[in-house]
Amino acid sequence: MTPSSDSSTRGRLYQEHLSVPAERVTHIPQYTLTGVLGVWAAAALPMAALAWLGAPWLASTMNGPTALPRALLACLTAGLIWQFVLVLGLVHREQRTLRWAVVKDALWLHGPRPPGSRRRGGWAWLVIVPLILAVVAIEMMPALPAPGDRDMGLFLETEAGRNFLSGNWVWFAVIVTMGIFNTALGEELLFRGLLLPRMSGVFGRWDWAANGVLFGLYHLHVPWAIPRTLLDTFVLAYPSRHYRSSLIGITVHSAQTVVISALVLALVLR
Numbered sequence: 001m002t003p004s005s006d007s008s009t010r011g012r013l014y015q016e017h018l019s020v021p022a023e024r025v026t027h028i029p030q031y032t033l034t035g036v037l038g039v040w041a042a043a044a045l046p047m048a049a050l051a052w053l054g055a056p057w058l059a060s061t062m063n064g065p066t067a068l069p070r071a072l073l074a075c076l077t078a079g080l081i082w083q084f085v086l087v088l089g090l091v092h093r094e095q096r097t098l099r100w101a102v103v104k105d106a107l108w109l110h111g112p113r114p115p116g117s118r119r120r121g122g123w124a125w126l127v128i129v130p131l132i133l134a135v136v137a138i139e140m141m142p143a144l145p146a147p148g149d150r151d152m153g154l155f156l157e158t159e160a161g162r163n164f165l166s167g168n169w170v171w172f173a174v175i176v177t178m179g180i181f182n183t184a185l186g187e188e189l190l191f192r193g194l195l196l197p198r199m200s201g202v203f204g205r206w207d208w209a210a211n212g213v214l215f216g217l218y219h220l221h222v223p224w225a226i227p228r229t230l231l232d233t234f235v236l237a238y239p240s241r242h243y244r245s246s247l248i249g250i251t252v253h254s255a256q257t258v259v260i261s262a263l264v265l266a267l268v269l270r
């Protein structure tokens with residue numbers, strides 16, 4: 001994960017090519033290919049191990065028909081929290097501080113700014129509306145078959161899933177926590193906040209495409225979701241790069257968390 005001087009220079013030249021006003025983000029070092037793949041592996045492999053090894057083992061210590069879904073929720077939530085810790089650790093190693101003023105620049109936690117503009121936010125935020133609609137359209141597309149006890153949506157459609165959540169505020173809190181770390185503090189923060197700004201040294205103007213492919217292949221813990229997730233490249237990775245704002249990806253992806261949390265809450269209140 002050590003930046004190279006050559007890749008850093010290429011990254012700087014690419015960012016200058018975008019004609020964006022200078023700011024701290026232009027001084028973010030670029031990862032080597034090994035560094036990019038290392039960060040990917042540090043996120044993807046623990047999630048895969050937790051899903052396919054940790055969860056079955058944990059489920060074997062539990063009772064009832066919801067043992068595996070409960071174990072998956074617990075294990076994957078832990079994996080997503082690990083990603084948040086990983087991001088903070090790498091940013092601290094790189095910047096030697098975790099002060100908010102530094103972290104928000106290092107992770108592109110700014111409002112969207114069109115290329116060549118000096119203004120952030122404002123009307124540029126309207127881009128999230130068609131992007132959210134695009135995510136909805138992708139979710140409605142045919143998908144590969146998923147195991148019923150490993151897919152949250154399918155599990156919640158079963159009588160066992162509905163009965164499990166009825167009045168169950170503890171597991172509702174776990175699901176909401178997993179959602180927050182999934183779409184705000186974990187996956188998106190790592191892929192769009194940490195990796196994307198540091199990939200142009202290796203991939204140049206196609207850094208967003210490489211970022212999207214890596215994001216899709218990261219889903220080894222739910223491999224049936226990989227084809228759909230690859231389509232999210234154009235909804236999450238490209239706009240985040242175009243507007244130099246990880247908040248674009250975070251906001252659009254978090255729309256799913258809001259919807260899922262509302263549906264789960266309705267089941268809890270039954």
